[in-house]
Amino acid sequence: MSSDTTIAQEALTFSDLGLSPKVLSAVTDAGYTQPTPIQAGAIPHALLGKDVLGIAQTGTGKTASFVLPMLTRLEKGRARARMPRTLILEPTRELAAQVEENFIKYGKNHKLNIALLIGGVSFDEQDKKLERGADVLIATPGRLLDHRERGKLLLNGVEILVIDEADRMLDMGFIPDIERICEMIPFTRQTLFFSATMPPEITKLTEKFLHAPVRVEVSKAASAATNIIQRLVKSGSKPWDKRETLRNLMKAEDAELKNAIIFCNRKIEVSELFRSLLKYDFDAGALHGDMDQRARMQMLANFRDGKLRYLVASDVAARGLDIPDVSHVFNYDVPIHAEDYVHRIGRTGRAGRSGKSFTIATRSDTKYVDAIERLIGTKIEWHDGDLSTVTESEGEEQPRRGRGAPRRAGRKDEDRKDDRKERGERKKDRHAKRDETPDAAREEQPVAEVADIAERRARKDAIRSENERKGSGNHHEQRGDARPQRDRPGRHRQEEDDATVGFGDDVPAFMRIVAKV
DNA sequence: AAAAAAT
Numbered sequence: 001m002s003s004d005t006t007i008a009q010e011a012l013t014f015s016d017l018g019l020s021p022k023v024l025s026a027v028t029d030a031g032y033t034q035p036t037p038i039q040a041g042a043i044p045h046a047l048l049g050k051d052v053l054g055i056a057q058t059g060t061g062k063t064a065s066f067v068l069p070m071l072t073r074l075e076k077g078r079a080r081a082r083m084p085r086t087l088i089l090e091p092t093r094e095l096a097a098q099v100e101e102n103f104i105k106y107g108k109n110h111k112l113n114i115a116l117l118i119g120g121v122s123f124d125e126q127d128k129k130l131e132r133g134a135d136v137l138i139a140t141p142g143r144l145l146d147h148r149e150r151g152k153l154l155l156n157g158v159e160i161l162v163i164d165e166a167d168r169m170l171d172m173g174f175i176p177d178i179e180r181i182c183e184m185i186p187f188t189r190q191t192l193f194f195s196a197t198m199p200p201e202i203t204k205l206t207e208k209f210l211h212a213p214v215r216v217e218v219s220k221a222a223s224a225a226t227n228i229i230q231r232l233v234k235s236g237s238k239p240w241d242k243r244e245t246l247r248n249l250m251k252a253e254d255a256e257l258k259n260a261i262i263f264c265n266r267k268i269e270v271s272e273l274f275r276s277l278l279k280y281d282f283d284a285g286a287l288h289g290d291m292d293q294r295a296r297m298q299m300l301a302n303f304r305d306g307k308l309r310y311l312v313a314s315d316v317a318a319r320g321l322d323i324p325d326v327s328h329v330f331n332y333d334v335p336i337h338a339e340d341y342v343h344r345i346g347r348t349g350r351a352g353r354s355g356k357s358f359t360i361a362t363r364s365d366t367k368y369v370d371a372i373e374r375l376i377g378t379k380i381e382w383h384d385g386d387l388s389t390v391t392e393s394e395g396e397e398q399p400r401r402g403r404g405a406p407r408r409a410g411r412k413d414e415d416r417k418d419d420r421k422e423r424g425e426r427k428k429d430r431h432a433k434r435d436e437t438p439d440a441a442r443e444e445q446p447v448a449e450v451a452d453i454a455e456r457r458a459r460k461d462a463i464r465s466e467n468e469r470k471g472s473g474n475h476h477e478q479r480g481d482a483r484p485q486r487d488r489p490g491r492h493r494q495e496e497d498d499a500t501v502g503f504g505d506d507v508p509a510f511m512r513i514v515a516k517v
Numbered sequence: 518a519a520a521a522a523a524t
Contacts, residue, residue, distance in 0.1 A: 092521060119523055142523040149523095172521045265519055289521055315520050336518065 036061030079133035083157030120293030
């Protein structure tokens with residue numbers, strides 16, 4: 001029911017947008033009544049078959065703004081073998097998987113074939129789904145083109161094309177692929193195009209591939225939401241200093257900390273920090289793009305489900321991932337690009353909750369910190385004194401233990417071989433008890449092993465959840481009341497409140513519609 | 518100074 005108010009947007013409910021009863025019912029079941037600005041702006045036009053140019057970040061409810069109208073439009077007609085009816089392109093595998101989850105959630109009243117085409121997993125199942133005829137095809141560009149070249153896929157039946165996170169695709173060098181894909185799809189299609197920013201290359205792309213698009217823009221204040229407490233933390237610049245700083249911080253925050261994402265700038269740092277945290281008995285997982293895909297999925301799932309308290313991640317996890325209720329974000333490294341800072345800390349303080357972010361900064365990070373402060377328009381407070389009081393530890397570049405020269409540049413290949421040889425003996429001390437060995441000296445575990453650890457962990461968890469499913473005949477098991485017994489009683493996890501807050505990606509308060517043409 | 522993505 002919409003009552004008259006001065007601002008139309010506030011009065012809107014989902015039932016005002018023209019969505020089908022099936023879709024509305026799924027939305028209602030999910031607990032949502034009010035569309036976000038991007039949803040309110042885009043859905044009616046998308047339903048009419050118009051092209052939409054949505055300028056919005058993740059975190060604005062953008063995903064549902066194309067999923068819901070697509071579901072409504074898909075109710076007429078059916079898919080033919082190898083000819084998907086719709087195609088959604090995503091820059092990362094995790095985002096693609098997340099979009100699939102949205103189609104499953106809101107498409108529960110529909111009988112749709114959904115296919116997810118991403119790299120790192122086998123072709124077999126993907127081939128089968130294509131062969132069966134996909135109503136919804138969600139893909140990362142590389143794997144999509146691979147399937148096409150193998151003749152498993154025809155794109156000339158695509159009625160709706162979604163290009164999501166276009167500016168990020170640009171960063172990742174996907175634009176030529178995107179252009180190729182766009183050219184394979186008949187121009188009679190409808191195109192829904194989303195980008196957080198509009199650099200010239202992206203504008204060019206929209207001019208080429210969109211027809212008279214409706215432009216819906218949601219402004220993101222470059223400032224982070226006010227419900228996130230931000231602090232800078234001084235640290236010496238040596239890796240072991242930073243790790244110590246982080247551990248101290250984690251311990252100090254322990255009481256308030258439900259779960260945390262710890263961002264590093266580089267994959268190798270993710271690996272190293274992950275290993276280090278395991279050695280110090282932190283309940284940590286890792287996520288970066290060089291990890292085995294199954295481990296990636298499992299780590300993310302475990303973190304979402306509360307089976308892991310800490311997730312050490314590269315920027316693959318910075319944008320778009322919808323993990324509700326992350327209490328803390330730690331930046332182990334100051335991000336080099338200021339916008340990444342906003343994305344990273346935006347993983348906490350979701351749906352109006354409060355969140356805390358700590359950014360570890362060293363002397364050499366000053367200019368990046370400055371850039372961030374310029375971007376967000378405020379100074380970030382220091383947690384415990386600024387860098388003028390920091391003490392740099394002495395010592396060589398990388399302390400070592402019975403090993404050759406400092407291992408830094410150009411280590412990759414020859415060290416991988418070493419790693420394999422040494423793995424056996426090094427396994428032994430992985431779970432070594434804490435001792436007085438300086439942190440740095442514990443850090444010499446081979447990088448290649450991280451994927452292993454991740455995998456083993458993932459495998460264990462997969463087995464465990466499989467057993468749980470078999471073990472409990474009760475599939476109406478409530479989270480919270482009926483927790484598996486293996487949750488140690490003395491260490492009962494604080495229950496999450498399952499209340500639904502906001503819609504999907506949810507809209508931070510600092511966003512609003514600024515333009516609609 | 519990076520990360521991401523087909524193999």
